[in-house]
Amino acid sequence: MLRYLGIIEERTNELLMAQAAIHAKEQNIPLRERAPNLIGDGPSGPAPHVHVHLPNTDDRRDHEDREEKAEELKPLTREELKQRAIDHVKNLEKKALQEQKYPDMSPALSREKSTNGGAKSGSGETGKPPTSRGR
Numbered sequence: 001m002l003r004y005l006g007i008i009e010e011r012t013n014e015l016l017m018a019q020a021a022i023h024a025k026e027q028n029i030p031l032r033e034r035a036p037n038l039i040g041d042g043p044s045g046p047a048p049h050v051h052v053h054l055p056n057t058d059d060r061r062d063h064e065d066r067e068e069k070a071e072e073l074k075p076l077t078r079e080e081l082k083q084r085a086i087d088h089v090k091n092l093e094k095k096a097l098q099e100q101k102y103p104d105m106s107p108a109l110s111r112e113k114s115t116n117g118g119a120k121s122g123s124g125e126t127g128k129p130p131t132s133r134g135r
Contacts, residue, residue: 076084
């Protein structure tokens with residue numbers, strides 16, 4: 001099948017070149033100026049070298065996260081994931097407030113406090129072990 005497609009492509013390129021040559025003769029224009037980008041003609045020069053600088057994923061991590069690499073190798077419980085998410089949000093809000101990018105962060109802080117207040121009664125902080133669903 002690919003063999004026949006190759007033959008069809010080759011013949012199509014020949015027909016396009018012939019048509020471009022005929023049009024160039026009719027208008028007294030050199031073939032290169034009339035149809036510079038024919039399929040079979042190829043590029044005019046080598047493609048420019050593009051250097052892409054990829055960011056390092058460690059650049060985005062906090063210093064505290066880098067120190068906890070050994071801890072990251074074990075699976076986390078639901079409570080640990082929840083606590084990490086809360087800590088991460090608190091750190092982001094603290095940074096935003098320090099930089100004063102978002103001066104209206106007080107509603108988010110009050111929302112977080114109400115979420116923490118309800119979560120403490122069912123978490124392991126009250127002395128009760130977490131349920132099997134939390135693991």
